[in-house]
Amino acid sequence: DTGVSQDPRHKITKRGQNVTFRCDPISEHNRLYWYRQTLGQGPEFLTYFQNEAQLEKSRLLSDRFSAERPKGSFSTLEIQRTEQGDSAMYLCASSLEQGSYTFGSGTRLTVV
Amino acid sequence: QQPVQSPQAVILREGEDAVINCSSSKALYSVHWYRQKHGEAPVFLMILLKGGEQKGHEKISASFNEKKQQSSLYLTASQLSYSGTYFCGTEPWDTDKLIFGTGTRLQVFP
Numbered sequence: 001d002t003g004v005s006q007d008p009r010h011k012i013t014k015r016g017q018n019v020t021f022r023c024d025p026i027s028e029h030n031r032l033y034w035y036r037q038t039l040g041q042g043p044e045f046l047t048y049f050q051n052e053a054q055l056e057k058s059r060l061l062s063d064r065f066s067a068e069r070p071k072g073s074f075s076t077l078e079i080q081r082t083e084q085g086d087s088a089m090y091l092c093a094s095s096l097e098q099g100s101y102t103f104g105s106g107t108r109l110t111v112v
Numbered sequence: 113q114q115p116v117q118s119p120q121a122v123i124l125r126e127g128e129d130a131v132i133n134c135s136s137s138k139a140l141y142s143v144h145w146y147r148q149k150h151g152e153a154p155v156f157l158m159i160l161l162k163g164g165e166q167k168g169h170e171k172i173s174a175s176f177n178e179k180k181q182q183s184s185l186y187l188t189a190s191q192l193s194y195s196g197t198y199f200c201g202t203e204p205w206d207t208d209k210l211i212f213g214t215g216t217r218l219q220v221f222p
Contacts, residue, residue, distance in 0.1 A: 042199050042212035056209060091153065100144065103153035
């Protein structure tokens with residue numbers, strides 16, 4: 001297993017455009033998490049899945065954000081009508097239930 | 113709700129020791145510790161699951177005081193490779209996700 005993969009590594013988009021990120025977790029892991037991190041801050045929780053079920057979504061997450069995990073495998077995070085405040089590193093992590101997190105390398109989003 | 117870490121930053125010479133603290137306002141089921149180097153993803157160090165539990169990982173160890181909702185990370189005889197930002201991730205009893213702390217930036221110089 002090659003760990004958690006995220007694609008793309010970098011994304012530059014114009015304000016108002018939609019973007020989609022992909023995360024491929026470790027295959028044995030049933031939990032998948034999305035976090036957002038800005039410079040100098042700790043990862044901020046966005047949402048998480050257990051298998052294909054989305055169990056929790058941050059109240060800070062506006063309705064412009066949506067995530068899916070069809071068939072309990074890879075996951076996508078979509079941001080609609082991007083704003084400059086969405087610029088951040090988007091981290092995906094996977095784990096077994098109540099186990100350690102393995103993070104991907106992240107997708108760095110820049111909204112111009 | 114975000115756990116508070118102290119100190120915010122530490123500067124060490126190789127071979128010196130450091131302690132990083134993590135304090136939560138919520139009752140905790142577990143505490144995780146991660147290290148993140150600049151431009152890289154956080155990397156898992158250890159999990160502490162029970163009150164008073166102490167675990168070790170070579171010269172890095174940690175303790176968890178469940179009653180005080182606090183955890184401490186101990187780095188002894190620091191090495192250059194210890195440089196990075198350390199985050200605690202706390203798992204309250206009422207949730208299944210980690211809430212990460214404010215971070216402690218550690219720099220080790222020769």
